[in-house]
Amino acid sequence: MTSAPPPSARSPLGALWRHHRRYRRRVVAAIACTSVNTAMDVAPEILLGAAVDVVVRGDDSFVGSTLGVDGRFAQLVVIAALNALVWILESLSDYVASLLWRGLAQTVEHDLRVEAYSTVQRLDVAWHERTSTGKVLSVLSDDVNQLERFLDVGARTILHTAWTVVLVGAVFAVTSWQLTLLAFLPVPVIVLGSIRFQRRLEPLYAAVRETAGEVSATLATNLGGLTTIKAFTAEERETARVERVSDDYRVANRRAIASSSAFVPLIRMAILAGFTSTLLLGGWFVFEGRLEVGLYSVLVFLTQRLLWPLTDLGQTLDLYQRAMASTRRIFALLDEEPHGVDGTRRLPAPVRGGLELRGVRFGYDDGPDVLRGVDLVVPAGETHAVVGSTGAGKSSLLRLVLRFSDPRAGQVLLDGVDVRDLTWESLRGAIGYVSQDVFLFHGTVRDNLAYGRPEASDAEVEQAARLAEAHGFISALPEGYATVVGERGLTLSGGQRQRIALARAILRDPALLVLDEATSAVDNETEAAIQRSLAVVTASRTALVVAHRLSTVRDAHRIWVLSEGRVAESGTHDELVAAGGIYAQLWAVQTGSAVAGPAHR
Template sequence: MAITGNALDLSLIKRVLRYARPYRKIFFWSIVLTITLAVLAPLRPWMIEYTVDKYISVNDLRGLELMILLMFVALLLEVFVKYTHTFYTNVLGQSVVRDMRTDTFNHITSLRLKYFDKTPIGTLITRNVSDLETIGDVFSQGLIIIIGDILQIITIMLVMFYTDWELTLVVLAPIPLLMLATYIFKEAIKASFQQVRTEVARLNAFLQEHITGMSVVQLFAREKQEMAKFKTINGRHRDAHIRSNLYYSIFFPVVEIVSAISLGLLVWYGAKGVLQGVTSPGVLVSFLLYISMLFRPIRELADRFNTLQMGMVSAERIFKVLDTKEQTPDTGQHAPSRVEGAIRFDKVWFAYTDEQYVLKDISFSVKPGETLALVGATGAGKSSVINLLNRFYEINKGTIEIDGKNIREYKLESLRSSIATVLQDVFLFSDTVSNNISIRNPEISLERMAQAAREVGADNFIRKLPGGFDYNVMERGATLSAGQAQLLSFIRALVYDPAILILDEATASVDTETEELIQNAILRLMEGRTSIVIAHRLSTIQHADKIIVLDRGEIIEQGTHQELLKLNGSYKRLYDLQFNSSGVGSPAGSLRVPSGKQ
């Protein structure tokens, strides 16, 4: 489907309306109330016309009092219908927004990491928040209201023609000028709204990135430079809004001028008719009200149309996200209750972009319960191995197996629940300690979390926190030290009881005092599990069952620590560089493989 963002793009409107299907009753009553309002619109002017001609002109006070009472009843009825109509259309709009927001968020969480590598997070936030609010306005202030305004215009014009067709033709003479102005306004505001939404997305993306990375901005004293960039982006955002407001400031006076011309024609032609006795005073009075009621929806119709236009621009952007086909295919059916943990990479080739391979013909195997260490310079491909094992990215060539089965044959949830990854940069949500550990999994009890905390030696610091497991760690764990955040990630891994454990430089960001505590936690985590350890410090992996040295995406050496030292190759040079240059022989804190694995 070609999405253009045009307000009258029927295919786009139909797609938005599909989200209203579960709310058919509300939608139906919204339409019924819209038609009712259109029918009620000319009722009071007609009653005034009747009152002037039948009662006021003949000094009938009792009849006048009766008509005033009837007009009051009609007013109450119209107020009630308007209230109900406004309520239903807003309920409909917010219900649609809720469902679309749920679908959008669910779709975003299903996308592979490659999509997030090239899409600013602030842009996705804009899609899921402000763009969707604009779609809510399509129902509460746009589509249904436009239908109501058009029906009201048609109803009033029919009543006017029925009452006095000659006077109606005179009064409506300036309408073609208004139609021309409306068309020009519509085309101008369309481009303006598209620019507004683009600048909003840019502004959100800039703010999200710079607030998240504020420590970097301040560390390098870049406040003034980044402020200059922000002023530029904010200025473009302001200019886009000013342009849209400029079109409004031109259009609305034009509508008022046309309305004044129509009113002047009514006074001129209608008064002449009254003096000549061909037009009754009641008709003249009612036409004064009809003109006001006619031009109000015409003036607002352009505004409603632009609400619809803005909603369609937002819908175009949201459906572009929903139409993104970058999910990891979840077609596998294999979902064992527990995997053994045997891992095998067979001639694996992988590239993040095109054919710029970051892994080249990688082959290795790990038996259940063994520890594999990956060593190499930054960019050698170590983290790519982790990403591929979790199917965050898809390989270009070769196969990856767990327990003899291709990982594509596993259900995605089953595969990832069997693997726990502890990263160097621990991400914690702005939530309680318990929710950060369990990721809000109701199957993980507080008792289980407390037991895991004791096993990894983290219960002491958690008890000291105000509220213990109910303590809010704030965004990205800002209120915790790096070591404490790392310990929480170990507890998180332990409570999920994975068969395969991945440690990505898990001790790189902690102090020496905390490192020993973390080393003990690592030993507890590795017991009975297949482990892959990524390390720059060779002191942490000397007792691994197998060490693989990667260089530019290729395996250049593999073996045990002693075997690699005897090769006198890259591993030996890296070992000498880290230890001998500093006079360190066999550093403390090395990774001690649990008993039975050496």
């Protein structure tokens, strides 16, 4: 038995209908209002024909003979009253239909954007590392907006056109089969042309959406790396890059527009043929007495009412194809599944923070193992460090502890529980993480400090800042804790950002504190401040420190030395220096008692 294809592989409209089944009643109500609106929109032409019939035939008119109204003026009053009622109903149904369709479009846009963003947040760190941020932003913003525009305008236009064809066709059908045939002769041409153009436009607009994603990706990357661009005087080169991808987008759009624009002239020629046929044959029937003048005028007006709205079909088809290409991209994103599945267990209270790795093997995608059978134990309440040369596997080990990735073999245990069995909240709620690349959100210093614990009091926030030795420089800021930091905290120095990140982790009061190269990019003063802070905050909790500067971990209870993905050595600082192995060589290089290689003359 074959499994059902994912939503992104099915009809985009069908996927939307199934995905948003909770809005089906609203859709039905919107369709009903649009149907009433279309009927009221067609009715004035019929009433106009009835008025012409009154003027020409007098008491023998349709209104006079059917409704029993005597006198031409009285008959016109009746028609005027009916016309007023029709216009009121048309205006009211148009208002309600607009509210329903636009509200539906906004609601679906909102739901899909939030759902897509939620999906993006659930996906693994590895997925984000191999996926362009700009392309994700293009889906969350531009693609969702394309769908909103179609639901707001296009869907209603298609429905209005379809009902116009049905209602006008009914009037023609009860009048003359010859006129019906001639008036509707262009419709198959238009429908077949629509199908042909739809198939032709589908890959063109898929290319448009793809190039739009490239533009977003390039802009997002360049704006994020603006300081690097300036530092390497690469402004002209990057402008040329943006110009190139923007031109690709322009060319893709131009190809799609060239095809969609050719559709309107085709429709106009078909309309001309249908209108001319009705005008001539209908007039001939009037001359021969086979058709009343009033009815003839109705049919002439209705022919235009039938065919002229089809000129908008080209623009509507354009909206449709853009929206369907975007919908496929949205559902392709929603179809993404994280490799890591949320566990069901919670850590037993009180959480102590004991950490253990048993026979852990890990690698990226289909690549070779980066960690090769690592065994490591960090007893609760102790501070352990992981050191090693670049590429030894230090950051990969931390990914497994935080469960940004899962091992290929072996176990990572926190308080004796496999982290894969724990809920995200239980696992990461017990960990305070300080990365080398500190990320601060645009907002106040206090907002960033309390990010992991928004309910913290001002006193608790200040105490965490004092423990991280950040209170002094925060108080000196223009507005203290209420000072707004720029995007990514770029208005602060690297050392200040690092201390805020440490305070943010401390405020969460984690059982396990994890630091990834927290002092690698700071000055000596900041390094000393972080060391003093760590000495205080790790006294009552477990800490795992990945460090490049060995001076920051010399007081750790145990140091684990990684080499080529394996634990090569472990022990205290003094034990490892005395052993004369890898750690001793690293220490000698960093303290200047040995040279890394021959000097160059």
